[in-house]
Amino acid sequence: MVRQRITVWEPPSRLAFHMESTDLHFHRCVDHLGDLFELAPMDGGTRVIRTTTVTVRGYRRVALEPPLWGGLKSVHRFVFRNWQKMALSPPAAV
Template sequence: MIVRTRWKMPHNPDELWPALCDSTLQLTPRCPVFYLGTPRPSECRLPDGPGEVGAARQCVSEQGVVRQRITTWAPPVRLAFRMEETDLCFDGFVDGLDDVFELKPEGSGTRIIRTTTVSVRSRFAVVLALPLWVGLKSVHRFVFRNWQRMRLT
């Protein structure tokens, strides 16, 4: 399954880039999906220092952590990473989760595109597809809304 979200940000790519690897998100949900159990992100970080291909990245929520490995590091244009492990509820049925952020200058801001590719190992993949898609889309929008309101400069 692929979930892609496009968003226009008022910041230029150089200002926005650091938020991809080091940001704390406002915890007020704007979407009822979070009340239904979707993990609400609270922070993303590089726990071992500077970013580069092969470096660790973590996304933290109130329910646990997604540990990732950076696969593409091209500031301020493209960041990609792959989930290595998680203690979140979806660990039991998700085989893989890959994310790509693409930043493109547009007018006085940036068009950011986030693409999440998920593979589900369960024989219930058809049943899980819609809730998983809605949950991921909600997370994308939640993160983008937070970044849009952040003072990044």
């Protein structure tokens, strides 16, 4: 579980949040994990820019940053693939 707090909500163009707590094993090493989403109209669609900031603490941070970065990239790719599938799918019947 990851508990996050929304820190910026500016529909329809910006959303930001940061992690407040998690039960994932990396919680002891991460001081800050935040995301900013910026949306803008583009060629009949929407351009989404996601910026993630992570602050790792401790003397082992040099060793921890690469696998944490890789894990976050994997999660981001999964989420964006699902968004793309949803965007290309016909609307669900209500």
